[in-house]
Amino acid sequence: MCESNAYIITSGKEQNIIEGVALMEIKGSLIRLVSLFGEERVIEARVKSLSLVDHKIILEPIS
């Protein structure tokens, strides 16, 4: 299983927004995250980093 967890940085801290992300799609400033469990989140943010070793997708708010 290679899914990752997605976090958004809020006040300098990583806040988990969705677990088990299988798919991420970006359109303009919107990021759509879909988990293996069928959960879906659409969030206005930017991708900061992705670590497939740590299974972490890090997003940051659009300032």
Add this chain to the structure above:
Amino acid sequence: MCESNAYIITSGKEQNIIEGVALMEIKGSLIRLVSLFGEERVIEARVKSLSLVDHKIILEPIS
């Protein structure tokens, strides 16, 4: 192993730019990709999608 391969869409086709990506970092319009094998690429592009099921990171040129 959860690394992914990164592709950039050129003339509507996916062109492989680096394999075995373990880390991706984004700063402005620059995307830095680092593979498990120590290979590194920095490319001016945007992330279009990420499929952790297909192990694919899809980038698109900045138009």
